[in-house]
Amino acid sequence: MKRYCLTLDLKDDTSLIAEYEAYHKSVWPEVLDSINGSGIIGMEIYRYDIRLFMIMETTDDFSFENKAAMDADNVKVQEWEQLMWKYQQPVKGAIAGEKWVLMDKIFQL
Template identity: 40%
Template sequence: MAKVQRVGSVIGLREAAVEEYERYHREVWPGVLEAISGAGIRNYSIYRFGTLLFSYWEYEGDDYEGDLAAIDRLPECVRWNDLMATLQISVEGAQPRSWLALPEVFHLD
């Protein structure tokens, strides 16, 4: 069985886009949900504090980078990510259009 990898990350949200972003996430496109699940991502949540978004998920698989890259090649996911990029803004230290991965400081099972 693959080891569970916990991932936390942040990205900014344009102030004028809060309502639209939340609306999209109430009805995430089915193909995007299937791609996320198919890549071994479980227990995925996004939280908002003002205009800062925090995401958390657990990865269960053997090829984290490859599985994430496969999501990024799917046409529906490309369209979704392009749309979300119009609503989000990078935080300091992140690559453009990317969430910034955070180091885990504490975990309790």
């Protein structure tokens, strides 16, 4: 099993943040199927103010490249991603078009 931690910011608008959280209480089944079918076995998203923090646990053979290729061919996932971009904004230092940015682990106990 592998663990990845990623970050992303939301737009600083309380009504948009509330909408974003409401969508995540009932994520579309096609999006959940895509997540489950890609080798992701656990996922949690936390929020502090506008900052999001995602923890993903995956199978050892999971790859971001394969997940991106699967998503590119999935109309409903693309629709979800486009909708979510209404609420999201890149963190400082993100590459153009990059959403979730992989974080570096700096400590472990």
